[in-house]
Every structure is written in structure tokens, then in C-alpha cells.
Amino acid sequence: MHFYCERCKKEYPVATHAYACECGGLFRLYQSAMDIADRHEDVTLGETQTPLLPIEMDRCRFYFKMEDRQPTGSFKDRGAKRLIGELVHIGIDRVVIDSAGNAGAAVAAYAAAAGIACRVYVPDDISAERAKQITAYGADVIRVPNGRMNASSVARAELGSDYYASHVYNPLFADGIKSMAQEIYHQLGDTVPDYIFVPVGNGSLLLGLYLGFVEIGRLPRFVGVQSTKCAPVVEAFHGLQETPRKSTIAETLRVGAPPRLPGILKALRNSSGDAVAVEDSEILKAAKTLNHRGIYAELTAAAALAGARSFFADGMPDNYRVVIPVPGSGLKR
Known part of the structure; x- marks a missing residue:
């Protein structure tokens, strides 16, 4: 198993302390069939298959993938387990990550389980609940002013000799999230949903x-959902003029310039999907709807539901199977 540059194809060992190629390209993961079979299960927090919950609302049936049931309360546990499990295997003992909360908590938890020291850079305005959770796992929390993107810049600048366990730059993280696609596929009777609305x-x-469904061999239509206050993917997908980035109530959507934007656009276009932006007021309405159906989720889940409501404003065919991930628990708000 190794990394390779998506631009120039240069290869790097997984143990590299570089987080991108010297040419500026980002890493992708190359692994053989033997690697795929060997998943290094030494590090675990008791993760399990999460429910796919069917709920009728707005005269539509949605399937909510309940990732809030993961050990640290978010889907990021899938990526953290895969990443930290591999780092244990290759002997890494110190990691750094930047995060708006969920990825930092997941990496900190799995690092603690593996005996790996962890340092987490966060925006200084993240919720107290998110910061408290990360600290509880024994990680050093570094608060950085001026938003999520600046936290990422400072983390990389202060990396030193530590390993960058980034959920954005390190392809092992996305490799772990593929398991969610496989679960959805099997929970729908070995069929692919028609749409997945993804914050x-x-x-x-x-x-x-996307990578998970590529391996399955058929893609659902992916619809990326963002807030109108910070919608770089929507603007790029539709060729719209860039607007000033503002703070949205959905904390983890506050990313003004996603490093993997070309890959995001490719996933949306290859799946014949779309990208939509919703007002924060619609996110709050969707959150209330979820709450009144017994789901207390972080606001990214509400954003995805608001996006589906907007997309199917004129109605949805009865036979459509539409999946909405619930990325994290509302207890982190």
C-alpha cells in the first residue's frame, strides 16, 4: 500500500510526513487486493453497523443513515479507525489534525485507544461541547482565531515531526468511510439508492x-448541500460568481475553499448529481422537523434534509429511495 500524487503520479510511502506531493498535488491511495483484505483491526472502540431509518415526511419517504450512533457520535469514526489502525501498524506515535470538531474528536479517541499522542487545532469559536469532548480523550487542543481554514493553515505550519492525520489530505480517512456505502447498499437489499443528499x-x-459506491459498481445521484452563507461547491458546480464567505449555523460546513474541490465536483458530475445551497433559516426548520420525529442531530443533517426538501419541492416519485446521512449527534451543538 502507498500514496500517489493525483497530478504527477509520484509515489510516497504511507509513513511519509508530507501531506501533499512536492508538485502540489494531493495524495490518493493505491492498495492491492492483499492490502484490502488486511484491515488491521487492532484498534477498535466497538463500532458497529448503523441503522438506516425510514421516515415518512413531506409526503416523501427518506432513509436516514444514523451515524450519530458511532462511538464518538459521528461518521468520522469510520475514517479515524482506518487511519489510526494503519498508523499503529507502521509505528507512528504522534499525530496532528485540524478540525471543526467531529474529525478531531474521532482521531483523538482512536489515537487514545492506540496509545498515540494527539494534537488538535480547532477554530476558536467551536462549540464548548466539541472542545470538551476532544480534550476528554487526552488530546492537546490548540484554538486558532479567524476560522476553520486558518486552523488548517496553522496546523500544517506547526506540524514539525508529527504525522498529519488529516481527514482532508490523508486518503486513508476517506477509505474508511467507504464502509458506509457498503452498509447502505446491503440495508437496501443489495440495491443502490436513487439519491443521497450529502452536507x-x-x-x-x-x-x-463516492469511492464506496464506485467499488460496488453503480452510483446513486449525489447532491451536495451547503449553506448559502458558505457555498463554494455550489458556486463551482453551477459556474456562479464567488460570494463572500460568512459564518453559518452549521459549523462543519464553514469551509470556504475545500482542498479537494476538484474531486468533489467529479463525484457530483460522474453521478449525474447536483449541488444546492439552503438558507440557515431552512436548516433550522429542518432541525425542528427532525427533533419532532425523535432525531436530535447536528445541523449538517438538517442541512441535508433542507436540501432534499428544496430539490423535491415539486414532489418526489413514490418509488425513489432517498438517503440522508445523519453525520453526527446533536449533543455536540
């Missing part, structure tokens, strides 16, 4: 699901 910040959820 998009840095795009790790979308890219992981």
Missing part, C-alpha cells in the same frame, strides 16, 4: 461514499 464542508463524507 459538504471539506467533502470527506461525499468522497468516501
Whole structure:
């Protein structure tokens, strides 16, 4: 198994402390069939298959993939388990990550389980609940002013000799998220859903699901959902003029310039999908709808539901199977 540059194809070992190629290209993962069979299960927090919950609302049936049931409360556990499991195998003992909360908590938790020291850079305005969770796992939390993108820049600048366990730059993370696609496929009777509405910040959820369905051999239509206050993917997908980035209530969507934007656009276009932006007021309405159906989710799930409502404003065919991931628990708000 090794990394290779998506631009110039230069190969790097997984143990490299570089987070991108010297040419500026980002890494992808190359692995053989033997690698795929050897998943290094030494590090675990008791993760399990999450429910795919069918709920009728707005005269439509949606299937909610309940990733809030993962050990640290978000889908990021899938990527963290895969990444940290591999790092244990190759002898890494110190990691750094930047995060708006969920990825930082997941990597900190799995690093703690593996005996790996962890340092997490976060925007200084993340919720107290997210920061408290990361700290509880024994990680060093570094608060950085001026938003999510600046936290990423500072983390990379201060990396030193530590390994960058990034959910954005390290392709092992997205490789772990592929398992969600496989679960959805089997939970729908070995069929692929018609649509999946995916909240998009840095795009790790979308890219992981895309890779998983590519392996299955058939793609659902992916619809990326963002807030109108920060919608770089929507603007790029539709060729719209870039607008000023503002703070949205959905914290993890506040990514003004996703490093893997070309890959995100490729996933949307290859799946004949779309990208939509929704107002924060619609996200709050969708959150209330979920709450009143017994789902207390983080606001990215509400954003995805708001995107589906907007997309199917004129109605949805009865036979459509539409999946909406619930990326994380509302207890982190």
C-alpha cells in the first residue's frame, strides 16, 4: 500500500510526513487486493453497523443513515479507525489534525485507544461541547482565531515531526468511510439508492461514499448541500460568481475553499448529481422537523434534509429511495 500524487503520479510511502506531493498535488491511495483484505483491526472502540431509518415526511419517504450512533457520535469514526489502525501498524506515535470538531474528536479517541499522542487545532469559536469532548480523550487542543481554514493553515505550519492525520489530505480517512456505502447498499437489499443528499464542508463524507459506491459498481445521484452563507461547491458546480464567505449555523460546513474541490465536483458530475445551497433559516426548520420525529442531530443533517426538501419541492416519485446521512449527534451543538 502507498500514496500517489493525483497530478504527477509520484509515489510516497504511507509513513511519509508530507501531506501533499512536492508538485502540489494531493495524495490518493493505491492498495492491492492483499492490502484490502488486511484491515488491521487492532484498534477498535466497538463500532458497529448503523441503522438506516425510514421516515415518512413531506409526503416523501427518506432513509436516514444514523451515524450519530458511532462511538464518538459521528461518521468520522469510520475514517479515524482506518487511519489510526494503519498508523499503529507502521509505528507512528504522534499525530496532528485540524478540525471543526467531529474529525478531531474521532482521531483523538482512536489515537487514545492506540496509545498515540494527539494534537488538535480547532477554530476558536467551536462549540464548548466539541472542545470538551476532544480534550476528554487526552488530546492537546490548540484554538486558532479567524476560522476553520486558518486552523488548517496553522496546523500544517506547526506540524514539525508529527504525522498529519488529516481527514482532508490523508486518503486513508476517506477509505474508511467507504464502509458506509457498503452498509447502505446491503440495508437496501443489495440495491443502490436513487439519491443521497450529502452536507459538504471539506467533502470527506461525499468522497468516501463516492469511492464506496464506485467499488460496488453503480452510483446513486449525489447532491451536495451547503449553506448559502458558505457555498463554494455550489458556486463551482453551477459556474456562479464567488460570494463572500460568512459564518453559518452549521459549523462543519464553514469551509470556504475545500482542498479537494476538484474531486468533489467529479463525484457530483460522474453521478449525474447536483449541488444546492439552503438558507440557515431552512436548516433550522429542518432541525425542528427532525427533533419532532425523535432525531436530535447536528445541523449538517438538517442541512441535508433542507436540501432534499428544496430539490423535491415539486414532489418526489413514490418509488425513489432517498438517503440522508445523519453525520453526527446533536449533543455536540
